[in-house]
Amino acid sequence: MFQYRKITNDMYYIGANDRRISLFESAYPVPYGISYNSYFVDDKKTVVLDTVDKSVAKTYFENISALLKGRTLDYLIINHMEPDHSAMIDELISKYPQVKIVCNQKSKGLILQFCHACYEDQFLIVNEGDILNTGSHTFSFYFAPMVHWPEVMVTYDSLDKVLYSADAFGTFGALSGNLFADETDFFNKGIDEARRYYTNIVGKYGPQVSALLKKAESLDISMICALHGPIFRKDLNKIIEKYLKWATYTPEDKEVVIAYASIYGNTENAAQILANLLAEKGIRVNMYDTSVTHYSEILSQCFRCSHVILAAPTYNGGLFTSMEQLLSEIKAHNLSGRTFGFIENGSWGPLAAKIMKETVSNLKNSTILEPTVTVKSSLKEIQLESLADLANNIAGSI
Ligand SMILES: Cc1cc2nc3c(=O)[nH]c(=O)nc-3n(C[C@H](O)[C@H](O)[C@H](O)COP(=O)(O)O)c2cc1C
Numbered sequence: 001m002f003q004y005r006k007i008t009n010d011m012y013y014i015g016a017n018d019r020r021i022s023l024f025e026s027a028y029p030v031p032y033g034i035s036y037n038s039y040f041v042d043d044k045k046t047v048v049l050d051t052v053d054k055s056v057a058k059t060y061f062e063n064i065s066a067l068l069k070g071r072t073l074d075y076l077i078i079n080h081m082e083p084d085h086s087a088m089i090d091e092l093i094s095k096y097p098q099v100k101i102v103c104n105q106k107s108k109g110l111i112l113q114f115c116h117a118c119y120e121d122q123f124l125i126v127n128e129g130d131i132l133n134t135g136s137h138t139f140s141f142y143f144a145p146m147v148h149w150p151e152v153m154v155t156y157d158s159l160d161k162v163l164y165s166a167d168a169f170g171t172f173g174a175l176s177g178n179l180f181a182d183e184t185d186f187f188n189k190g191i192d193e194a195r196r197y198y199t200n201i202v203g204k205y206g207p208q209v210s211a212l213l214k215k216a217e218s219l220d221i222s223m224i225c226a227l228h229g230p231i232f233r234k235d236l237n238k239i240i241e242k243y244l245k246w247a248t249y250t251p252e253d254k255e256v257v258i259a260y261a262s263i264y265g266n267t268e269n270a271a272q273i274l275a276n277l278l279a280e281k282g283i284r285v286n287m288y289d290t291s292v293t294h295y296s297e298i299l300s301q302c303f304r305c306s307h308v309i310l311a312a313p314t315y316n317g318g319l320f321t322s323m324e325q326l327l328s329e330i331k332a333h334n335l336s337g338r339t340f341g342f343i344e345n346g347s348w349g350p351l352a353a354k355i356m357k358e359t360v361s362n363l364k365n366s367t368i369l370e371p372t373v374t375v376k377s378s379l380k381e382i383q384l385e386s387l388a389d390l391a392n393n394i395a396g397s398i
């Protein structure tokens, strides 16, 4: 049975939720599921904005069919070609073969790669700022390259003042009926998953996100409809402020993340003592075992906090694997402007700090605090002194 929802006078939510999925994009745990959003505009010409993931296809097509009431679908606007949004293009075309696909040239190339059902005169190619009138609605299109993929664009409807923002402003987590962020405790409870989504999915592309925010400034927006998570219609400045910070890699809080790996517990011992010292100085600390907490969560906390302490044993002449992965994610997502400190461990040839420092010193605007604490197997008095010095230097720079 259809489950579409009315958003404005003639615009409807036609997406759906997947709460069975364990790993989004085969990489990110989604303990609260995920929503695949899509929208229907019931104008003189009928319009669908993006399709959905194959996991929610049944609901999506039931929603469209119920809204069309036997009419034809005129336009499918494609903002993003990643298969969590484009998986149903072929099926949509098979059901509504006369539909015009409104997309940019780059998307057309990807559609031809991913899909099999479309034909040449099905495309209506748009450029930056182009306009599509569908009766009473006027849509305009703005390119947002790399705000997840190179072909991404966003669509603005000047009648409803809605920005269809593609993956920008998306959030992990299924929608529990409350479609709007203001119907939930979003800025207390939802923001952590929004940040984890942002940092992991688009965090790498801060300058491109900033460019999109700049374009959006010139539009009169009263609602942001993303492809995942809730719709924003109140306090838009609050979520935009978060995006401005995230896109510029500006820490939200003066706090410390301690991410440690430990096989036998000795590195953990040093990390915990550092945490205790910092706590005694009134500093807020967020501690994670990299082998236990998924890197996507730790990376997200590294975006939130100003200071990051990495602690790891040496492993086969390299770095313990879960720390290696975290570090490679930190690098891949261009985390910049953070202050780092290091604790290493090794029984015969400690190398972990050297490796961690090498990666971190290639990050933009990073500061490295001394001393680096080296543990040889288990903690001795001498390391307690170094830990105290490191704690003082963290406190001095926070
Ligand atoms: C598979 C394996 C490989 C290791 N490789 C190295 C190494 O290359 N160099 C070194 O100094 N220690 C190496 N170690 C030893 C650990 O780094 C060392 O015992 C350290 O104290 C462990 O810290 P933890 O108690 O926090 O786990 C290795 C340990 C394991 C299990």
Ligand SMILES: [Fe+2]
Residues within 6 Å of the ligand: 080, 082, 148, 149, 167
């Ligand atoms: Fe995407």
Ligand SMILES: [Fe+2]
Residues within 6 Å of the ligand: 082, 084, 085, 167, 227, 228
């Ligand atoms: Fe997506």
